[in-house]
Amino acid sequence: MDHALTSSSLDEILEQLECAQAFQGLQAASEALRTYYNVGHIVYHWVNSNGEPIGCGTYDRAWIDRYVEKGYLRADPVILGCSQRFQPVDWKLLDWSSKPSRTFQKDAIDHGVGNQGYSIPIRGPNGQFALFTVSHTCDDDEWSKFIEINRKDLLLLAHYFNKKALELEPGRKPDAAQPLSPREIEAMTLLAMGHSRAQAANMLAISENTLRVYIESARHKLGAMNTTHAVARAMARGVIVV
Amino acid sequence: MDHALTSSSLDEILEQLECAQAFQGLQAASEALRTYYNVGHIVYHWVNSNGEPIGCGTYDRAWIDRYVEKGYLRADPVILGCSQRFQPVDWKLLDWSSKPSRTFQKDAIDHGVGNQGYSIPIRGPNGQFALFTVSHTCDDDEWSKFIEINRKDLLLLAHYFNKKALELEPGRKPDAAQPLSPREIEAMTLLAMGHSRAQAANMLAISENTLRVYIESARHKLGAMNTTHAVARAMARGVIVV
DNA sequence: TTACACCTCCCCAGAAATGGCGAGGGCGCG
DNA sequence: CGCGCCCTCGCCATTTCTGGGGAGGTGTAA
Numbered sequence: 001m002d003h004a005l006t007s008s009s010l011d012e013i014l015e016q017l018e019c020a021q022a023f024q025g026l027q028a029a030s031e032a033l034r035t036y037y038n039v040g041h042i043v044y045h046w047v048n049s050n051g052e053p054i055g056c057g058t059y060d061r062a063w064i065d066r067y068v069e070k071g072y073l074r075a076d077p078v079i080l081g082c083s084q085r086f087q088p089v090d091w092k093l094l095d096w097s098s099k100p101s102r103t104f105q106k107d108a109i110d111h112g113v114g115n116q117g118y119s120i121p122i123r124g125p126n127g128q129f130a131l132f133t134v135s136h137t138c139d140d141d142e143w144s145k146f147i148e149i150n151r152k153d154l155l156l157l158a159h160y161f162n163k164k165a166l167e168l169e170p171g172r173k174p175d176a177a178q179p180l181s182p183r184e185i186e187a188m189t190l191l192a193m194g195h196s197r198a199q200a201a202n203m204l205a206i207s208e209n210t211l212r213v214y215i216e217s218a219r220h221k222l223g224a225m226n227t228t229h230a231v232a233r234a235m236a237r238g239v240i241v242v
Numbered sequence: 243m244d245h246a247l248t249s250s251s252l253d254e255i256l257e258q259l260e261c262a263q264a265f266q267g268l269q270a271a272s273e274a275l276r277t278y279y280n281v282g283h284i285v286y287h288w289v290n291s292n293g294e295p296i297g298c299g300t301y302d303r304a305w306i307d308r309y310v311e312k313g314y315l316r317a318d319p320v321i322l323g324c325s326q327r328f329q330p331v332d333w334k335l336l337d338w339s340s341k342p343s344r345t346f347q348k349d350a351i352d353h354g355v356g357n358q359g360y361s362i363p364i365r366g367p368n369g370q371f372a373l374f375t376v377s378h379t380c381d382d383d384e385w386s387k388f389i390e391i392n393r394k395d396l397l398l399l400a401h402y403f404n405k406k407a408l409e410l411e412p413g414r415k416p417d418a419a420q421p422l423s424p425r426e427i428e429a430m431t432l433l434a435m436g437h438s439r440a441q442a443a444n445m446l447a448i449s450e451n452t453l454r455v456y457i458e459s460a461r462h463k464l465g466a467m468n469t470t471h472a473v474a475r476a477m478a479r480g481v482i483v484v
Numbered sequence: 485t486t487a488c489a490c491c492t493c494c495c496c497a498g499a500a501a502t503g504g505c506g507a508g509g510g511c512g513c514g
Numbered sequence: 515c516g517c518g519c520c521c522t523c524g525c526c527a528t529t530t531c532t533g534g535g536g537a538g539g540t541g542t543a544a
Contacts, residue, residue, distance in 0.1 A: 073483065083480050086365075087405055123328075123365035152398055159397060163329055181490060194471030197531070210492050212532085217490095226500095227531075228470045229436030235477050238365070423520060439501070452522050458503080459520095468530095469501075 008032055010153060017160050023168055026056040026161060033157065034058045037150070039136040040114035044161040046130035047073075056165075057133075063111040070107070075100035082121040082131055088155065090147065091117035092140070116143040118151075120158040123238075130165065132158035180218050180239055187214040189240045192231045250274055252395060259402050265410055268298040268403060275399065276300045279392070281378040282356035286403040288372035299375075305353040312349075319343045324363040324373055330397065332389065333359035334382070358385040360393075362400040372407065374400035422460050422481055429456040431482045434473045 013036060017029045030042040045055025053073055055064070066072075073079055077094040096105055109115060114135035122130045134154060136143065147154075180188065183204070190200035201211040215227055222237075224230035234240045250258075255278060259271045272284040287297025297306070308314075319336040338347055351357060356377035364372045376396060378385065389396075422430065425446070432442035443453040457469055464479075466472035476482045 079483070080480060083483065086408060155401060156394060156397065166328060183491065191470055192474035194467035194474075196468065196529095206491085207493060209494060213492080216532085225436035226438065228433055228473050231470050231474050232434040232436075232477060235474060425521065448521085449523055451524060454502085455522080457501095 008036060010036065014157075014160060017164055020164055020168070023056055023165075026164055026168070029161070030057045033134075037134065037146075039134055039146075040112070041133070041135040043133045043135070044130065044158075044165065045133075046162075046165065060112055063108075063113065066107070066111065070104075072104050072107075075104045077101045077104075078117065078119050078131065078133070082119055083129065086121065086123075088118060088120040088151065088158075090143075091119065091135075114138075116140075118143075118147050118154065120155060122158055122162045130158075130162050132161055180221060180234070181214075184214045184218040184221070185234075185240055187211055188218050188231055188234045191215070191227060192235060192240055250278060252278065256399075256402060259406055262406055262410070265298055265407075268406060268410075271403070272299045275376075279376065279388075281376055281388075282354070283375070283377040285375045285377070286372065286400075286407065287375075288404075288407060302354055305350075305355065308349070308353065312346075314346050314349075318346055320359065320361050320373065320375070324361055328363065328365075330360060330362040330393065330400075332385075333361065333377075356380075358382075360389050360396065362397060364400055364404045372400075372404050374403055422463060422476070423456075426456045426460040426463070427476075427482060429453055430460050430473055430476045433457070433469060434477060434482055 013029055013032045016032065017025065020026055020029065026044060030044065033042045034040075041058045043055060043057030043059055045053055045057065047053050053068065067076075077096050078091060081089060081094040096102060114137040116138055117133060117135040119131050119133040122132065132154070136146070138146075186204060187200060190203060191197075195203065197208055197211055197215070201208040204211065215230070218224075218234070219227065219230040222230045222233040222239075224233050231240070255271055255274045258274065259267065262268060262271065268286060272286065275284045276282075283300045285297060285299030285301055287299065309318075319338050320333060323331060323336040338344060356379040358380055359375060359377040361373050361375040364374065374396070378388070380388075428446060429442060432445060433439075437445065439450055439453055439457070443450040446453065457472070460466075460476070461469065461472040464472045464475040464481075466475050473482075
């Protein structure tokens, strides 16, 4: 995990990333980084607005397919843990105790994912959520040292990847960013806080009929089936905060 | 805007930030940075879970009070613009055309805010949203050069400020989340995805009565008033992923 | 000026959710 | 062996939400 084996410098990789015109560029950059750091894997991935995981990196295709197929998105402690925190996290600090997590962990290691990992969560508007991960197989001491030395660079790298990915994202549909009006946001927020329609209407000092119009309107904008769904979507997109 | 006038290095300031035990530490760090970069202002601020703006930095108290009093939160193009983007942004690129924005801009400059600015938005879980801003009074050329040189450091600084602020935030209680049972999680997930109770019961191949028990049980565990509230809480706690 | 989005209010009938209750079987733990 | 938790199902009356509809007023932007 030192940098002796490669000729390209970190700056060259950053440069390469900055000039990328397609996802292959991110892919190539992850591979360059893997060589540069001489680690097991470098992966950048995110969950798009349809809840589908998208990514690029050095994991085997077989593992990625298996991940999707097995629905590991709901068992992966890296995802579960990082969706709740802002800071980069060492995989050791995550909660691997649940049964699905353990199954996942074993399967991951069998498929070449390292026993060590460090993931940097990044958030964007509308609930965009991405993870930049470096993973390796080694003992705890060696890993700690590696992270200690490189954590600033990794943070920067995470941001460069994310910036590029946002630029290149194919499914960047403009209609998806249907913003809610202020009143709609207030309404959804109050509902998410547990108030009934009557209560919320009272708090906003408007009639319940009016409130209903906001809820309906927000529901349509969010493409939701019912109020609960609308609140869930609003939260997932970061439109409301509870 | 060079670093000749001060004896403390950036590393010393980072160190100081890392050791901060209270918000005064962040305040002191912003002032040190202001001296270090020799710029007009350094400000870190965010909107907490109650929707209140909190901050620290080198702005005058008078300006901060005026900002809150006038409700500039809803007119400030920096806030409006950054809440919709992920990347750091130069104030010049924001939309200052609306009337409230222009009023705000004039008032801000009158109160000592620089004509140039660069703001880095940062997001956390639960919609936490923070801004790290550096502002100065100078011409465009000088400003571009400054940003070009320091943008990587500023990104790192933004993250260090945010990390510390999250640690120090007063209302931060890691309440022992009572875990939901597998069936409860499935139920909440289906509801969050927009299915009605009848549909969800069908999908789980159980009677609607049984499903209701799960919902009720989850609702109690989550301390929620109703189903919508329960789903919102489950999402906020990361118990379910949609 | 003419749109268009937003805010406000009203009606109704049917569908859905709620609250609280009881009841049985299964599984693991001390 | 109980105890607690989980899964499963049932019933009831009551409250709440939902799907449409219409009808004004305001403000900003083409």
